[in-house]
Amino acid sequence: MQTLWKSFIKRTRLGGRRNRRSREIDPDEVLIDSSNLPRYDTSRFEGRLEKSIKRRSLYSVGAAFAVIAVAVFVQAASMELVHGSDYRTMSEDNLLRPEPIFAGRGVIFDRNGVLLAWNAPPPASCASDATSSQCSDEFVPQREYATTTGLAHILGYVQYPSKDSNGFYYQEDFQGMAGAEKYFDSELKGQAGSRLIEVDAHGKIVSENTIQPPVQGKNITLSIDSRVESDLYNSLEDVAKKVGYTGGAGVIMDVHTGELIALTSYPEYSSQIMSDKTDVAAVQAMLNDPGLPFLNRAIDGLYTPGSIVKPYEAIGALDAHIIDPDKIIHTKGYISIPSPYDPTKVYLFKDWKNLGDLDMRHAIAMSSDAYFYTVGGGYGDQKGLGIDNIDKYEGMFGLGTTTMDGVPSFLYPKAGIIPTPAWKKATFNQDWYLGDTYHSAIGQYGWLVTPMQIVRAVGAMANYGTVLTPTILKGQQPHVESVVNIPRADFDVVHQGMRLGVQIGTSIALNVPFAEFAGKSGTAELGVTKDNVNSWITGFWPYQDPKYAFAVTMEHGSVHELIGAAAAMRETIYAMDANAPEYFSQN
Known part of the structure; x- marks a missing residue:
């Protein structure tokens, strides 16, 4: 009898040690928390059970943040060290944008002073709004021709100034393509000017300064009647x-x-x-x-x-x-x-x-x-x-x-x-x-x-x-x-x-x-x-x-x-x- 009692006491002590290491919640404790639930502030997560995050999860999250940080650093270094000048130029261009001022092409007259080829004036809206895109922003004078029959091979035709895919002009002059427009092109085309335009973040013109005014093309008078x-x-x-x-x-x-x-x-x-x-x-x-x-x-x-x-x-x-x-x-x-x-x-x-x-x-x-x-x-x-x-x-x-x-x-x-x-x-x-x-x-x-x-x-x-x-x-x-x-x-x-x-x-x-x-x-x-x-x-x-x-x-x-x-x-x-x-x- 005494031997059995000692064995029971020994098992109880060992079990107590295990409870201290990994204590389980007794049923009566659960009931007690449930009865006290109204006293907890649920918005602050009171009365909730918490479980600690495993170290493996912490290591994974840390590694992910490290990779992202390295990628951001590499990209920033590339933008600054490798492409910095390009982005700087683009930024300046967005702020200060050079634009051509197209020269008026010379007028072509017949022997009696009749207009044969001339430049159409800017739209009537320019009189009230000189800052509109049709007027001050890259206005290209349109070439007009007399409707008189028989003149095409004498006068020829022109090609207008041309833009690249980025919207910049790579040809700032009219180009004569046939007839008098082509063979007197150097006299007729004049010389394009340029200006520097300051724009805000929305692309609106804030100010502009003329760097070089355009030179009007020379007029010519043909012997043709x-x-x-x-x-x-x-x-x-x-x-x-x-x-x-x-x-x-x-x-x-x-x-x-x-x-x-x-x-x-x-x-x-x-x-x-x-x-x-x-x-x-x-x-x-x-x-x-x-x-x-x-x-x-x-x-x-x-x-x-x-x-x-x-x-x-x-x-x-x-x-x-x-x-x-x-x-x-x-x-x-x-x-x-x-x-x-x-x-x-x-x-x-x-x-x-x-x-x-x-x-x-x-x-x-x-x-x-x-x-x-x-x-x-x-x-x-x-x-x-x-x-x-x-x-x-x-x-x-x-x-x-x-x-x-x-x-x-x-x-x-x-x-x-x-x-x-x-x-x-x-x-x-x-x-x-x-x-x-x-x-x-x-x-x-x-x-x-x-x-x-x-x-x-x-x-x-x-x-x-x-x-x-x-x-x-x-x-x-x-x-x-x-x-x-x-x-x-x-x-x-x-x-x-x-x-x-x-x-x-x-x-x-x-x-x-x-x-x-x-x-x-x-x-x-x-x-x-x-x-x-x-x-x-x-x-x-x-x-x-x-x-x-x-x-x-x-x-x-x-x-x-x-x-x-x-x-x-x-x-x-x-x-x-x-x-x-x-x-x-x-x-």
């Missing part, structure tokens, strides 16, 4: 649409100064649409137009000339003493040449009509092919000028050349072609034959010219031999390229033939009651089948004292159509008489 330009263009368009020509071009030049009164090409694009580029559909329509409205046919269009080269061949024959102007050539609608290899085979070179007996003046007036076959290549007892002399004399009037020193580059004509044995050898690796000379003598075969070349040549014919550089700037000192040293009497013979052509010949469409014109028409056959032609009319007025030369071509019409360039020039003459009669007042 916008009335004549429009009259000529409208006539080209009218004839092309009525008859079916694919295009046309015309040039009118002062034969004493080289100033261009009109230079136009049909069809044309819109300078306004190309500058604004807001109407994307319209821009694409012009770019895809099969009529090629961006081709300046007056300058870049190369055409077979046909009979309009005959006056220069005629004056060459007179100067070379090949023929007397009064000598009669018996034409019969063709010349026939036996083959040198087979005498039984005969080649016929046909005229457009049997014109009978002709002297030089009437041959020019009636545009006889048979006469100029004879004079150009020789036939029967009449010695010919020969291809080398044809090349020489045509070249003296600027055909087949690009020598136009001092002229803006967009007026440089294409070189053109006068066919020669050397040209044929280089192009086809073939020998030259007499038939090639005959065809070349009437402006066929390999011939190519531009309307600009032709107006320069006919201007030299009109003024008795001074080849001038064409210009589109009014008041420039005339630039003489060369002088054709041929007797005045020989020029008179050709003048008389061209005047006769207007009175009774192939240029009779120019026979108007209020002015005396001298003219030479041409119909150049195209391709192997010769189903299509280029139609030409060239000449000058007034006949007695030439002042203006002209060249007009209609492109790719039907060979059966009689209406062409002469009809377009006739329409132009009557329109000028109504809208610009001073061009005929000296008669």
